[in-house]
Amino acid sequence: MVLLSAGPGDLELLTLKAARELAAAQVLLLDELVDPGIVELAPRARVLRVGKRGGCRSTPQAFICRLMRRYALQGARVVRVKGGDALLFGRAGEEIEFLRAAGVPVRIVNGVSSAFAAAAGLGVSLTHREHCHGVSFVTAHTRDHGEPDWAALAATGTTLAIYMGLGRVASVAAALLRHLPAQTPAAIVLAASRADERRIVTTLARLHEHAEAGRGGAPGLILVGAALAAAAASPACVEEAAAAARR
């Protein structure tokens, strides 16, 4: 079976390989964050929606694993679709282990992770070489509900791309302010690459003012680091700022 990356939202960001796998799929297991329009690319497939989302009604992981195994062992062409790249967060590791243990061979089709799409929307590189030599992709939550080691992350000097942090913008900002200058450029990008993409360009000191950004339930990223400084000069963001000023 195939573990397929649907990318950040815009279906045009699917890879050619992904489109080919979808066209041949017989069973599609869809994550909640994937654009429902993707089913049109899989006309032969029976579609099973197996959304999982923090705090909402969701399909248990063990049930999803058993579903994949059942259809795969029946010989069906099963495609498990995950948002972004399947290998970044999203429990692909557990699914791969489970399927392997069940004797089901797994192929992986990569995709565009949403931090890249967020940077594209902002018109910036994630790693401007004058500012830093890397980027760290982290989740605001860890398995045991602990926090990432913000002190260590800040000390790396890498750009920080924080996934699943929109529910706690203020506490993430407060934690980072203990280790980074208040004027460190920061941004929030909601629904990167989608028609309703929204960009907020700010600083670490003012990030908490946008704590409401995650309220609508749209997926989004928090980006922090000197590389984001160029976003303030990006035409798309200057336009957004002007629109905000008019409101």
Added chain:
Amino acid sequence: MVLLSAGPGDLELLTLKAARELAAAQVLLLDELVDPGIVELAPRARVLRVGKRGGCRSTPQAFICRLMRRYALQGARVVRVKGGDALLFGRAGEEIEFLRAAGVPVRIVNGVSSAFAAAAGLGVSLTHREHCHGVSFVTAHTRDHGEPDWAALAATGTTLAIYMGLGRVASVAAALLRHLPAQTPAAIVLAASRADERRIVTTLARLHEHAEAGRGGAPGLILVGAALAAAAASPACVEEAAAAARR
């Protein structure tokens, strides 16, 4: 003009959007690491090869910038093609700034960065949630030829995906051994996603034994972290190990 991500190598990993932009391109500026076969997707385009590569004869960055500006201001549909995702390393930040200052609007088309393809080849997630809560993408070189802060990177607990490190595997391994356990799983993936992809699964302690991996000049990644432990169990890697034992 368009800054376009060619992905890790396999042209099937281009996005649908990238394929469409290539089909309409009139001028193509190609990086050295991009599969030359990409020109077949851009049948209308004049192709300019502007490879840049550490230590080899290369096109100066300022010349590339001026070329892009010249063709864009002539009204041509110019597509600048970069390996992986254009916004990770590769000086996209400088090119965007230069073009904006020249009044040339820039659109960005994302792609798959090679660390994702490397993980797919290894059959592992970059961020198994039992092991870590993130991944850091860094270059072994910084602008002033200094080193990344390996101590801080190790302290984050994230998986490390080290780009452009194959020329100095032994020194990277030695630096990381000061901060991480010797038994930390590690891997080298050469030419991820290409027909000649090669995978080495090892530990941090034994990483230096593969210092010759970069000799052929193939692009490659070093991956370090507990999330790589699953690679040793991956069918592709078990097969490679068997082949190595036979050699």
